[in-house]
Amino acid sequence: MRYSAFSVLTQALRGHTGWKPAWRKAAPAPSYDVIVIGGGGGGLATAYYLAKNHPEVGRIALLEKGWLGGGNIGRNTTIIRSNYMLPGNEPFYEFSMKLWEGLEQDFNYNAMVSQRGIYNLYHSDAQRDAYARRGNSMLLHGADAQLLDRAQLRRELPYLNYDNARFPVQGALVQRRAGTARHDAVAWGYARGADQRGVDIIENCEVLGILQEDGKAVGVETTRGVIRAGKIGMAVAGASSLLAAKAGLRLPIESHALQAFVSEGLKPLIDTVITFGAGHFYISQSDKGGLVFGGDIDGYNSYAQRGNLPVIEDVCEGGMALMPMIGRARLLRSWGGLMDMSMDGSPIIDKTPVENLFINAGWCYGGFKATPASGFCFAHLIARGAPHEVAGAYRLARFAEGKLIDEKGVGAQPNLH
Amino acid sequence: MRITCPHCGNRGLEEFTYTQDAERTRPTDGGATPTPEWADYIYLRDNLKGPRKEYWYHSAGCHAWLIVERDVSTHEILSVRLP
Amino acid sequence: MTGFRLAQGGLVDRASPVKFHFDGKAYTGFAGDTLASALLASGVKLVGRSFKYHLPRGVFASGSEEPNALVELRAGAWREPNTRATMAEIFEGLEAASQNRGPSLKYDPLAVNNLLSPFLSAGFYYKTFMWPASFWEKLYEPMIRRAAGLGRNAGLPDPDIYEKTTEFCDVLVIGAGAEGIEAATQAAATGQRVILCDENAPLVPIDLPAGVEFLARTTVFGVYDGGTYAALQRLTDHLPSSNAPRQRLVRIVAGRSVLATGALERPIAFGNNDLPGVMLSRAVGDYVTRYGVAPGRNILLYLNNDDAAGLIPVLHQAGVNIAGVVDARPASSDVVHEAARAANAPVYAGAAIIRATGWQGVSGAKIRLAKGGDLALPCDIIAVSGGFNPNLALTSHFDGKPVWDAAIAAFVPGSLPPCMSVVGKAAGQGLNANIQPVFHSGFFPGKSFLDLQNDVTVKDVKLAEQEGFAAVEHLKRYTTLGMATDQGKTSNVNAIGVLAQTLGKGIGETGTTRFRPPYVPVAIGALAGAHTGKEFKPTRLTPTHEWAAGLGAVFVETGLWLRAQYFPKPGEDWLAAAQREVNAVRNAVGICDVTTLGKIDIQGPDAAIFLERVYTNSWANLPVGKVRYGLMLREDGFVMDDGTTARLGETHFVMTTTTANAARVMQHLEFCAQVIWKELDVSLISVTDQWGQIAVAGPKSAATLAKIVDSPFDLSDEAFPYMACMELTVCGGVPARLFRISFSGERAYELAVPSRQADALARALMQAGAEFGIAPYGTEALGIMRIEKGHPAGPELNGQTSAHDLGMGKLLSKKKEFIGRAMAARPALTAPIRQTLVGLRPVNPQDIIRAGSHLLPVGAPAVAASDQGHVTSAARSPTLGSIALALLENGPARHGETLRVYDPLRGGDFTAIVTHPVHLDPEGHRLHA
Ligand SMILES: Cc1cc2nc3c(=O)[nH]c(=O)nc-3n(C[C@H](O)[C@H](O)[C@H](O)COP(=O)(O)OP(=O)(O)OC[C@H]3O[C@@H](n4cnc5c(N)ncnc54)[C@H](O)[C@@H]3O)c2cc1C
């Protein structure tokens, strides 16, 4: 059933008896033309765009080891933006931003894409200049950007700590089209859209091995049996190295824990997204009223999906340094996700050395905003065998070749990206 | 997480800095030749679950580099020694 | 009985009345009361409105699991939204207000949401509000946001202060009930150091042996790795606002822990079960026994287990009428029958409450009898018990998943965090006698709420299941169940129960959600502690800070350092001051504190070999008494840092690093020395803080220095040429190190003395140079001069550049091993297309180049494809005007070319000429002037 105000109204009058499951609970068939592994944002969007843009590929299945959306797609702090600096990145993220702008009408699901803007604060001349470089790059790529000085910023965000700051706020790089989206709804919307276009979404189906014949991937072993496939795309984020190892590959990736935090619900207080430039802290407020905030990754390899106290304290220190009004707001929940941190901080969308096996990984802490483009471009690659033009830089070989996309310039140490 | 530094004793996570795993061997100098061994060493990681050897630096302590064996699935510290 | 306070009983101090205000109205309670008990004693039943439907709500529980009675406590900047009235101890003058309501608590226009509720089913917003797209931000979202949320943040800086401590013990006991006290006493008896924490303040003193440290009002809210527990101690929350610390974050490092947190009661859902007056049975008992308050005068009990029957004698002895006992179990039980008989209360075995009746409060209940037929029972409180859930949240802060124990119809702890044990009710012991699990009475007149705060009903759960959100985590996310401030303490298990019924599955297979920290919400201020405002990070001052401040210097944050940025004379702005300072250096002499550069002392027989390997250029041949510029790469072949290193002796070097990279270089060198080449005999130590270092630059620098250098040290060019260094004494015996190096391009020296002497040295230099017109200079002048000289600094050493990019390819020795050697040889790092360092001068001298501008070919469209580089650093030279450094594709081949300097962000668009990066004195004559 199409979702609309009208359908909600008529269903309300019928006691909501007509709603159907958002997606079928499919059971695996013995074989598919394409298998996408991973029911996170990347995998679901890939399945959706494969079915929508490349129906010629044939039968598609998406395999998720647990419940759909239980990975990072359901754990992130929901920021979407296209404020990147390097030419390898900016076209891709701006493409993603444009897809966000039409997404809800496209997949007929309200994912609460909210273009409430993002402010990246700067605290020194050097930081301002770096943001100017970045902002100009964004404009050259057709995105929007604005550089505010202290007085302009103070008019827009009067509640920041301007007068008693260790690192005085001097201004901000602003992207007005950036914002947030409801993470779970993005997963559900893509799942529903993919399902309606015939994709089998198979939950509780963990891929245990990649079947190979003559150096080609021909299927997967799963907790629900062997499933054969013509092409296999992996989009398993924090579990990328584990899955790649099953195909005999090592990746330029480490898995790290990133924590996120939400406060108790409050009446509207912060109507945008703010990133502190002198500490590890960023914040927005959800539509339910919770302050959603976070900071740096915990800094050590982890598969535990949880973090430790020092980072929590560090994040809250940053928060209080920047907006001392949140001191009496209470932290309600904290959780962690497994970040697939790549060696240059940028993602990989590429073929692998194993024929017919494709990889989508290395999203670090920024893959949510990428979800639409990640799926769009991965679907393109799987269907056409060649990269989409905005994702051409995301090759595996770029590391060995030295063609890195290192926005922060910290080199091959993932916990610094 | 708490790490027992052989020099300083049992200390909190906030005093230490992790940089990389200690599972790989650094290639010996082979001249100004970017060999595949070097590329693998710099960029590729096993990144598997379970006990791993890692380099940690006692940055807010004695500045010793430590080889810490740690289960990355549970965060349990299994052993700590000097390189 | 005055109001609802019983004539006797309870542990409050009846001799100490306490006055407070709720919603502007004055009330009186007793010392020991919580806001909830005091309000109940005063007959206030309606205390708040729910999240979604804005329905009237009253006190439901008696502890931190309270979902309904949330208030805004205190006023002004101290206003603290979402405070549980059940946890707020009253004090004289306390002010509290209800929240999430219209102009008054009684009449809330948004309660219309309740009438609209058929349309506001679980997840309704995912299905609509999509058209037109632009309306979401403008209309729908603000509407939803205003209606949602709970209390109001004060919007003002938090005026309170917070503390942090770390405590160590052998055993941490969590919960000071009988079981916890027992565990603590036992552990102390064996000589172990024990910390015992309890969320509440005991109303009667607890008797504890020596060796037990008792922390009252202290909630252990998180379990972390390495036996670390996070606890929040509420120091003054029970007192009027003051300057004393409000709360303390206690990090407890414990050898082992004992969880003795007891159990939390769960309700049974029925129609209108959210009306004020529907309460947990144990809470009703608590109000009677702890506070001497009877929440009602005619109480109906609804239960499915024998534990809750304990309330019957309590009420009876307190003289409260029991309207009846509705027992969901077909035969009820002997325990219930006997207790009820003693209290003259009728028992309705096998019955169910269909719904509560009343407007803004319970006035009765409609029940379905076992044999059929309905009965209306008047009552003013419905005390409900669906059994007890072990309070096991902390057991699942690691991977532990609670396990369903059918015998007691409750989740019990699964695998535990290391070194934790669970005792008593928290472990599921002595709980839920003769329970028959019932989560919902089974009838649907009116709404049957599961999550009272987020307004999630039994129907919402069924609808979610129908729409495929039947995994427990999906259910939670789709309906928001368990995500309110009470974290589902009274709702999660019931929802899983209802879901299991709907699915026709066992509860065990249906699953549970795990608990995440914190166990109760914790003020962000407490997690931040004292590191806020100016104390956010330490401030490092240079040893000449006082001196510079005395001269009116303006300071700038450089990492953690504060450095003198410029020294304005009256009437000068930053630019005029900086240009004057540059002129002083170029024409006479200036001094600048350069202590912040990292200084690493390197000693040992293998020190020279070590430097050979960490720098790209050669070091073994550097004579003692000489300084050399060095370039350092990362292992991946990109530039890491640069600086000068002096050879003070055969086996003794002092390295300088950039200010920004000091710590990182130190860490890197330690890695090289301790891990990569541990066979090398070399020791490193950072001496950045030990030596104060001052640059003396300008044609008159030698003459100035000559006046403070002790004889017999010889500063003549022959004895002490460019790039020489020596150890000497100055100012009559102060040990010092002198380096003839130059960042400014002038004849210059850097003089290092023990830090405590640096202030005196600066003053001595000023005096010595007075006759030459000496001027102190700051980082602005420093920046102008280094750009004039084309020296790369932070914006060029940005971690993305190779040696080739910076024009330093020839510094990569071909003859030796060094860090980054192999990877720097990758063709991609030297490809001509790479952006490499150049200089820029505007074509029109009026134009001012700004860092961050991009470089496009003249005439090319302003699109990404035309982007060929960017301006890294720009300066306003007093002699050359606007100059800049830039990274430009194929830069060295393009000197003389005119380019478009494009800065749409700030409205800049003009042309500039590409030059050699060294704008001034490329031959270096001035170094010897
Ligand atoms: C705390 C936090 C905050 C973040 N904040 C932001 C933000 O504000 N903005 C932003 O852009 N990004 C953010 N991110 C990053 C973003 O969430 C991720 O980069 C992105 O979600 C990763 O892609 P994904 O959605 O496909 O991953 P996931 O949702 O993790 O999907 C991977 C899926 O693969 C499944 N899987 C794994 N192994 C197997 C197997 N063998 N077989 C079958 N299935 C398997 C997993 O169960 C999982 O569901 C944040 C992340 C975290 C953790």
Ligand SMILES: [Zn+2]
């Ligand atoms: Zn140590």
